Amino acid sequence: xxxxxxxLGARASRVQLLPSVGIARTLCTFSSxxxxxxxxxxxLLGASAVAERLLSSGDTAKGAEVLTNVVAGMRxxxxxxxxxTISCMTTLAQALSKVGGDRADEAEAxxxxxxxxxxxxxxxxHPDASLATVALSHVLVRRGSLExxxxxxxxxxxxxxxxxxxxxxxxxxxxxxxSSDLAQVLQAQHKLREAVPFAREALExxxxxxxxxxxxxxxxxxxxxxxxxxxxxxxEAEAAMRTRLQTCRNVLGDAHPQTLVALHGLARFLAAKExxxxxxxxxxxxxxxxxxxxxxxxxHGSRHMETLATVSDLAQLLYKRRRYADALxxxxxxxxxxxxxxxxxxxxxxxxxxxxxxxxxxxPAGIEHERPADVEHERPAAPREQRGEPPPTTTTLSPAxxxxxxxxxxxxxxxxxxxxxxxxxxxxxWPQPGAAWARPSAGLAM
Numbered sequence: 075x076x077x078x079x080x081x082l083g084a085r086a087s088r089v090q091l092l093p094s095v096g097i098a099r100t101l102c103t104f105s106s107x108x109x110x111x112x113x114x115x116x117x118l119l120g121a122s123a124v125a126e127r128l129l130s131s132g133d134t135a136k137g138a139e140v141l142t143n144v145v146a147g148m149r150x151x152x153x154x155x156x157x158x159t160i161s162c163m164t165t166l167a168q169a170l171s172k173v174g175g176d177r178a179d180e181a182e183a184x185x186x187x188x189x190x191x192x193x194x195x196x197x198x199x200h201p202d203a204s205l206a207t208v209a210l211s212h213v214l215v216r217r218g219s220l221e222x223x224x225x226x227x228x229x230x231x232x233x234x235x236x237x238x239x240x241x242x243x244x245x246x247x248x249x250x251x252x253s254s255d256l257a258q259v260l261q262a263q264h265k266l267r268e269a270v271p272f273a274r275e276a277l278e279x280x281x282x283x284x285x286x287x288x289x290x291x292x293x294x295x296x297x298x299x300x301x302x303x304x305x306x307x308x309x310e311a312e313a314a315m316r317t318r319l320q321t322c323r324n325v326l327g328d329a330h331p332q333t334l335v336a337l338h339g340l341a342r343f344l345a346a347k348e349x350x351x352x353x354x355x356x357x358x359x360x361x362x363x364x365x366x367x368x369x370x371x372x373x374h375g376s377r378h379m380e381t382l383a384t385v386s387d388l389a390q391l392l393y394k395r396r397r398y399a400d401a402l403x404x405x406x407x408x409x410x411x412x413x414x415x416x417x418x419x420x421x422x423x424x425x426x427x428x429x430x431x432x433x434x435x436x437x438p439a440g441i442e443h444e445r446p447a448d449v450e451h452e453r454p455a456a457p458r459e460q461r462g463e464p465p466p467t468t469t470t471l472s473p474a475x476x477x478x479x480x481x482x483x484x485x486x487x488x489x490x491x492x493x494x495x496x497x498x499x500x501x502x503x504w505p506q507p508g509a510a511w512a513r514p515s516a517g518l519a520m
Contacts, residue, residue: 118147129169138169138177155195157202163188164209171213178217185210199233201248208255220263227256231272250279254294257301266304273298287325292318292332296339303343315340329373331380337366338384345391356395363388382411386426393429398436405430
């Protein structure tokens with residue numbers, strides 16, 4: 075769910091053009107009217123401009139409050155079925171959906187009304203009707219009604235495809251956006267293989283219409299790479315991730331936040347890679363993570379979620395390579411930063427403590443370090459090598475071999491039973507708190 079919301083939000087300037095297009099169209103209507111426009115119209119004109127500025131600046135709550143008055147004025151002056159009224163209603167519905175809380179029901183009702191009015195006025199296949207339907211589907215995604223949202227997006231995709239074909243065009247921006255949204259909502263429902271052809275279509279259309287270096291093409295590359303990884307198309311996934319990173323470097327620069335996201339994504343992919351070239355992939359992943367860490371500290375600062383993710387991933391990579399002394403200070407930093415940024419019961423806070431306990435467990439006796447005050451556990455009498463045990467062939471740990479406090483750290487989250495194995499491979503997907511700690515596979519949420 076968070077993935078589809080984040081992706082839809084990132085494309086707001088394309089998909090949700092309503093604050094600019096809807097209100098701007100209203101302003102043009104008023105401006106082209108009689109020079110003797112009454113006071114009510116002039117007041118509505120000013121309120122529309124204020125609402126547009128608030129929404130574009132990110133002050134959604136205040137923008138929605140002002141736009142509520144605009145819609146009320148539109149209903150009175152233009153009527154419920156006027157195109158300008160419908161457009162402003164749709165904009166308001168999306169703004170209220172973002173506000174959420176007790177405004178969510180109002181947002182859905184308004185979006186449904188706007189979509190029904192648009193279909194009645196323009197016809198179901200008209201682009202303006204599709205725009206209102208897309209807005210309704212976005213509201214439904216935020217409410218968790220993914221199946222209904224999927225059905226609406228499929229309608230919009232088919233309408234856009236037919237419109238492009240009728241115009242003699244191989245694709246259109248409307249079709250590109252519809253395929254991209256549909257891919258996202260399918261992923262949110264774990265329908266990953268169904269999502270792949272729509273994600274490919276969205277990427278190909280974006281390249282054709284906008285170019286390879288356009289920011290929205292980079293968005294599509296960022297979507298399709300992890301999706302292809304999740305369904306096992308690893309070669310194509312790696313190619314997409316490398317293309318995205320190189321394009322971000324060339325277009326945005328090495329220090330741009332999107333470049334760092336692409337850098338981190340490729341590093342996680344390489345760290346989870348298996349096969350004959352696994353060692354070379356780990357070497358490259360480590361170099362990318364070190365670069366990412368330096369840039370994240372400079373761009374975001376040390377107390378930032380993106381920096382925390384990089385520190386944690388690098389600690390896990392070094393743990394995977396059995397370089398425990400190198401991993402230790404990073405794991406300690408991750409735990410300390412997690413205490414500041416994450417809530418006391420947050421899943422990743424406990425996972426960071428677990429990682430630290432596992433690293434400490436493998437350290438040779440006699441290495442002193444300063445532990446966070448609340449990370450206490452029993453150190454084994456001797457590390458694995460001194461006990462005469464062979465080194466592990468994988469980075470999988472059995473709960474039976476973990477120190478007591480490591481077990482206590484995770485016992486509240488996991489039902490441990492005899493024979494359960496806990497994988498400690500490097501994160502292949504950690505876009506935000508709550509993501510899985512392993513390479514995603516087909517059928518699992520991204």
